[in-house]
Amino acid sequence: MDAHYVEFLSMLVRWLHVIAGIAWIGSSFYFIWLDNSLDAPAPGSDLAKKGVGGELWAVHGGGFYNPQKYLVAPAALPEKLHWFKWEAYTTWLSGTALLVFVYWLKAGAMMVDANVRALTPLQAVGIGAASMVGSWVFYDLLCKSPLGRRDGLLGLVVFVFIGALSWALARTLGGRAAFIHVGTAIGTIMAANVAMVIIPGQRRMVAAMKAGRAPNPEDGQRAKQRSVHNNYFTLPVIFIMVSHHYASTYSHPYNWAVLMLIVAAGVVIRHFFNRKHKGVYAWQYPALGAGLLAIVAWWTAPHPLPLPPVVGPVTFNRVRAIIGERCVTCHSPQPTFPGYTAPQAGVLLHTPADIVQNSQRLYQQVIVTRIMPLGNLTKITDEERAVLAAWVKAGAKMEP
Numbered sequence: 289m290d291a292h293y294v295e296f297l298s299m300l301v302r303w304l305h306v307i308a309g310i311a312w313i314g315s316s317f318y319f320i321w322l323d324n325s326l327d328a329p330a331p332g333s334d335l336a337k338k339g340v341g342g343e344l345w346a347v348h349g350g351g352f353y354n355p356q357k358y359l360v361a362p363a364a365l366p367e368k369l370h371w372f373k374w375e376a377y378t379t380w381l382s383g384t385a386l387l388v389f390v391y392w393l394k395a396g397a398m399m400v401d402a403n404v405r406a407l408t409p410l411q412a413v414g415i416g417a418a419s420m421v422g423s424w425v426f427y428d429l430l431c432k433s434p435l436g437r438r439d440g441l442l443g444l445v446v447f448v449f450i451g452a453l454s455w456a457l458a459r460t461l462g463g464r465a466a467f468i469h470v471g472t473a474i475g476t477i478m479a480a481n482v483a484m485v486i487i488p489g490q491r492r493m494v495a496a497m498k499a500g501r502a503p504n505p506e507d508g509q510r511a512k513q514r515s516v517h518n519n520y521f522t523l524p525v526i527f528i529m530v531s532h533h534y535a536s537t538y539s540h541p542y543n544w545a546v547l548m549l550i551v552a553a554g555v556v557i558r559h560f561f562n563r564k565h566k567g568v569y570a571w572q573y574p575a576l577g578a579g580l581l582a583i584v585a586w587w588t589a590p591h592p593l594p595l596p597p598v599v600g601p602v603t604f605n606r607v608r609a610i611i612g613e614r615c616v617t618c619h620s621p622q623p624t625f626p627g628y629t630a631p632q633a634g635v636l637l638h639t640p641a642d643i644v645q646n647s648q649r650l651y652q653q654v655i656v657t658r659i660m661p662l663g664n665l666t667k668i669t670d671e672e673r674a675v676l677a678a679w680v681k682a683g684a685k686m687e688p
């Protein structure tokens with residue numbers, strides 16, 4: 289397919305993915321809030337006699353709502369029962385399609401970084417796919433093992449597992465792809481929790497009730513455990529999905545540790561909100577989260593690597609020749625790099641005026657973070673980086 293249409297399709301899929309993700313995480317936040325905000329009805333009241341364990345009143349959009357949660361289940365199931373699952377499935381399906389469009393189909397440029405490991409594009413895609421499936425299988429075994437009965441310890445082991453996965457991916461793929469694959473592994477675990485554990489459990493509960501049997505409480509407990517895990521995954525996974533905008537995180541030499549600090553911050557901040565719904569303001573958690581993020585801010589501050597001294601005069605012609613050789617394949621109105629049909633990130637570098645206009649961004653990408661040239665596919669040398677750095681520092685002038 290023409291690269292333009294692939295790009296357009298990936299735009300539509302991204303749009304869908306964000307919408308579905310908002311619907312999923314939004315309903316998940318709502319139900320966690322609801323569950324944690326319920327008040328028990330007075331003992332002996334009509335509600336208590338009906339089997340209602342908690343209720344609340346809310347006003348929204350000009351109407352009053354009175355949700356009630358039954359301790360186990362109502363005496364008789366209503367005809368119409370709403371389920372929440374397609375938000376999760378749509379998010380996962382569109383996210384995986386996006387992963388294929390943005391990363392897997394361009395694995396050579398988007399996933400492989402020869403400075404990390406010289407993989408073939410196919411190997412990189414294989415590792416990415418295996419990380420998604422393997423993470424779910426391993427996590428599911430953990431939850432089903434005897435460890436699954438000890439919630440706190442299980443949570444800790446899952447965190448350590450995500451850390452090990454981040455480390456392993458950061459040692460095999462480019463930083464940006466490593467981050468996104470940690471995110472897709474977590475997203476896969478979350479969606480599979482819904483599809484393989486929570487929904488089947490609820491189906492069995494409903495079937496038991498329809499057959500006049502009492503539902504197995506284990507189904508409810510298992511669903512609750514997975515749902516709590518999903519709740520703590522939400523903030524970390526959303527950070528990962530926007531992380532590709534923040535090169536200072538994924539291009540850090542210890543990018544996997546940076547990621548885990550941010551994940552930990554997301555988990556403790558989410559914990560604060562879970563407690564807050566119950567009326568407990570445990571400020572030590574957001575304080576800890578802010579502390580962890582402050583460490584990240586300090587740790588990821590740029591420390592440009594030393595460059596060799598420049599030999600000979602730093603002229604604009606020299607700068608232009610370097611950019612012409614190392615950048616213009618991807619940053620011109622009609623890029624010649626395979627698969628690209630528009631200047632990447634909208635950055636043009638093919639005319640003198642464009643080079644001067646983008647000089648500060650160029651400095652940031654080529655000298656400070658060294659993200660550009662992408663994966664150093666065009667093999668810029670340190671001597672050439674030094675020339676570009678010296679030119680920007682001297683005021684980025686167009687002459688001679």
Ligand code: HEC
Nearest residue numbers: 614615618625632633635649650653654660661662665666
């Ligand atoms: C193989 C293709 C490729 C090459 C070669 C390349 N770039 Fe890029 N460049 C990209 C892509 C893809 C992006 C968008 C990255 C993103 O979306 O985060 C980008 C983004 C940028 C940005 C914008 C980043 C931002 O967020 O501000 C700048 C500036 C840039 N490149 C400069 C350069 C310079 C300078 C060179 C040459 C030394 C270069 N690029 C070589 C593919 C390339």
